[in-house]
Amino acid sequence: xxxxxxxxxxxxxxxxxxxxxxxxxxxxxxxxxxxxxxxxxxxxxxxxxxxxxxxxxxxxxxxxxxxxxxxxxxxxxxxxxxxxxxxxxxxxxxxxxxxxxxxxxxxxxxxxxxxxxxxxxxxxxxxxxxxxxxxxxxxxxxxxxxxxxxxxxxxxxxxxxxxxxxxxxxxxxxxxxxxxxxxxxxxxxxxxxxxxxxxxxxxxxxxxxxxxxxxxxxxxxxxxxxxxxxxxxxxxxxxxxxxxxxxxxxxxxxxxxxxxxxxxxxxxxxxxxxxxxxxxxxxxxxxxxxxxxxxxxxxxxxxxxxxxxxxxxxxxxxxx
Amino acid sequence: xxxxxxxxxxxxxxxxxxxxxxxxxxxxxxxxxxxxxxxxxxxxxxxxxxxxxxxxxxxxxxxxxxxxxxxxxxxxxxxxxxxxxxxxxxxxxxxxxxxxxxxxxxxxxxxxxxxxxxxxxxxxxxxxxxxxxxxxxxxxxxxxxxxxxxxxxxxxxxxxxxxxxxxxxxxxxxxxxxxxxxxxxxxxxxxxxxxxxxxxxxxxxxxxxxxxxxxxxxxxxxxxxxxxxxxxxxxxxxxxxxxxxxxxxxxxxxxxxxxxxxxxxxxxxxxxxxxxxxxxxxxxxxxxxxxxxxxxxxxxxxxxxxxxxxxxxxxxxxxxxx
Numbered sequence: 097x098x099x100x101x102x103x104x105x106x107x108x109x110x111x112x113x114x115x116x117x118x119x120x121x122x123x124x125x126x127x128x129x130x131x132x133x134x135x136x137x138x139x140x141x142x143x144x145x146x147x148x149x150x151x152x153x154x155x156x157x158x159x160x161x162x163x164x165x166x167x168x169x170x171x172x173x174x175x176x177x178x179x180x181x182x183x184x185x186x187x188x189x190x191x192x193x194x195x196x197x198x199x200x201x202x203x204x205x206x207x208x209x210x211x212x213x214x215x216x217x218x219x220x221x222x223x224x225x226x227x228x229x230x231x232x233x234x235x236x237x238x239x240x241x242x243x244x245x246x247x248x249x250x251x252x253x254x255x256x257x258x259x260x261x262x263x264x265x266x267x268x269x270x271x272x273x274x275x276x277x278x279x280x281x282x283x284x285x286x287x288x289x290x291x292x293x294x295x296x297x298x299x300x301x302x303x304x305x306x307x308x309x310x311x312x313x314x315x316x317x318x319x320x321x322x323x324x325x326x327x328x329x330x331x332x333x334x335x336x337x338x339x340x341x342x343x344x345x346x347x348x349x350x351x352x353x354x355x356x357x358x359x360x361x362x363x364x365x366x367x368x369x370x371x372x373x374x375x376x377x378x379x380x381x382x383x384x385x386x387x388x389x390x391x392x393x394x395x396x397x398x399x400x401x402x403x404x405x406x407x408x409x410x411x412x413x414x415x416x
Numbered sequence: 417x418x419x420x421x422x423x424x425x426x427x428x429x430x431x432x433x434x435x436x437x438x439x440x441x442x443x444x445x446x447x448x449x450x451x452x453x454x455x456x457x458x459x460x461x462x463x464x465x466x467x468x469x470x471x472x473x474x475x476x477x478x479x480x481x482x483x484x485x486x487x488x489x490x491x492x493x494x495x496x497x498x499x500x501x502x503x504x505x506x507x508x509x510x511x512x513x514x515x516x517x518x519x520x521x522x523x524x525x526x527x528x529x530x531x532x533x534x535x536x537x538x539x540x541x542x543x544x545x546x547x548x549x550x551x552x553x554x555x556x557x558x559x560x561x562x563x564x565x566x567x568x569x570x571x572x573x574x575x576x577x578x579x580x581x582x583x584x585x586x587x588x589x590x591x592x593x594x595x596x597x598x599x600x601x602x603x604x605x606x607x608x609x610x611x612x613x614x615x616x617x618x619x620x621x622x623x624x625x626x627x628x629x630x631x632x633x634x635x636x637x638x639x640x641x642x643x644x645x646x647x648x649x650x651x652x653x654x655x656x657x658x659x660x661x662x663x664x665x666x667x668x669x670x671x672x673x674x675x676x677x678x679x680x681x682x683x684x685x686x687x688x689x690x691x692x693x694x695x696x697x698x699x700x701x702x703x704x705x706x707x708x709x710x711x712x713x714x715x716x717x718x719x720x721x722x723x724x725x726x727x728x729x730x731x732x733x734x735x736x737x738x
Contacts, residue, residue, distance in 0.1 A: 246443075247446045250713070250720070251447070252716065255674065255678075255709070255712060258693075258694075259450075259451060262698065263454040263697075264454070350571060351573065351679065354573050355682060355694060357694075370577065377577070377580070377581070378584075381585065385577070388574040388577050388578070395569050395570060395571065396569050399568075
């Protein structure tokens with residue numbers, strides 16, 4: 097009764113104050129509305145979309161082959177540092193092997209975005225399944241899975257990544273696509289733990305709710321309860337976690353490649369470019385500064401977008 | 417009555433501490449097992465570094481036997497555990513010196529760098545977080561938000577590169593190679609500042625959030641209501657409680673300093689164990705990899721344990737051991 101009158105009162109209130117009278121929105125419609133009003137998140141989204149278009153069209157728009165060497169024209173200055181610049185030259189200069197930096201930057205966006213999204217998909221699949229199973233079935237399933245999670249969680253991500261990458265780089269797996277496949281596996285192996293903990297926590301509290309009891313009363317199977325009732329309710333925090341998983345995967349790739357144990361040269365990635373350019377850094381900084389700028393921009397963009405998604409999907413958890 | 421309660425608490429605390437210390441053993445065992453399996457799953461051994469200048473077969477066989485690499489893997493692992501329990505981590509394959517000796521050489525450098533960075537982070541972040549909370553939406557608040565965003569988003573090796581470029585290459589103010597004897601302040605500035613930055617950024621946000629929460633509590637209103645000076649209210653009532661959650665950062669901070677040391681020590685050629693670790697991994701120097709990984713795991717477990725214990729002491733509302 098109380099809730100009913102409160103609800104009707106708030107509807108009345110909404111109709112009174114809001115001349116525009118917004119249509120009633122679902123959780124998702126509401127979240128989208130909030131996200132669209134968040135300028136930082138929209139700017140982030142714009143940068144991500146531009147990077148995505150560049151990445152997809154890399155073979156078409158990159159002016160040169162990113163791994164073609166042209167040693168006579170190595171370490172050329174970018175156009176603003178080169179008074180005699182003509183359009184026939186490398187627009188952002190060349191690295192110490194004479195490779196076109198602009199083309200390498202564009203092709204690197206490809207690797208970064210793929211590394212951002214593929215492992216996160218794996219993390220979602222593994223983490224959500226394990227978390228759901230542990231939270232729903234409880235008892236020994238929960239105990240077994242969570243002890244495993246605890247051991248992995250006690251370890252800093254980067255340390256674990258370094259061990260996996262460094263030891264398996266020489267294997268067949270490590271040589272697939274220049275180390276890209278191993279990178280996916282490594283990030284997924286390290287990352288699913290956080291997702292599993294998140295989903296398990298959600299499921300633990302959700303499964304005591306009335307709607308699950310109601311579903312069970314109508315004769316729903318365990319599977320149906322998990323997929324149709326519990327899973328959709330865990331989706332909002334999962335989306336936020338995925339949104340932050342993407343930049344951290346990109347960061348992991350860049351850091352490992354920078355340390356020389358990530359993607360194998362000559363495949364261009366921003367981390368590899370910084371690693372290779374560091375040798376000549378004190379005399380020719382651009383081959384290092386440009387990819388450093390790209391990483392920073394993409395990281396900021398994804399973080400703003402993730403912050404926006406978190407604020408939109410769960411306004412109570414706002415950081416500020 | 418009070419004594420009785422305290423006595424009960426300290427006894428359950430002791431039990432809890434002992435249980436946690438015992439739980440470290442399986443954790444360290446698994447860390448050792450995982451590192452060992454991964455390190456030995458990799459193809460190639462420590463003696464085939466140079467493809468063109470292979471060692472004569474006889475010498476390689478002798479070396480393999482000397483380091484016990486011809487035993488079955490489970491045997492090697494058990495032997496390793498038995499020796500590690502006696503703190504004997506074997507001999508480095510690349511350097512022909514005992515692992516303990518090599519780590520003992522690098523550890524002080526890494527610890528010094530880490531402690532300096534942690535102190536710097538606290539020194540900057542605490543005042544900044546407190547002022548940001550007291551003067552919400554002021555210039556200081558936005559400044560600290562900017563710093564926090566940069567510190568948590570931009571990769572630390574990118575920031576390091578910018579610092580090296582600006583202060584080392586362009587302005588020629590600071591040296592950026594090596595560590596010296598550990599007393600050369602100018603050499604320490606850049607590595608320490610950059611290692612401190614992510615932690616400082618994180619800590620500023622936590623301090624600010626927890627200070628804001630404390631300022632909104634009833635006991636702060638009561639303190640104001642009974643006419644205490646604003647300074648007393650903030651320091652004695654709000655700050656004291658606000659700092660409790662901040663203590664939890666020691667766990668993640670230790671992990672952050674360890675992973676940060678890989679990058680910073682590699683970039684600045686600092687002879688600590690972070691750089692040693694990266695070098696050893698590339699050289700497949702198993703004894704060093706194993707010992708360093710175990711050391712890291714040990715440090716992190718201890719840091720997490722001390723956070724939980726200190727938390728229980730600082731905030732009696734938290735029940736330890738549940």
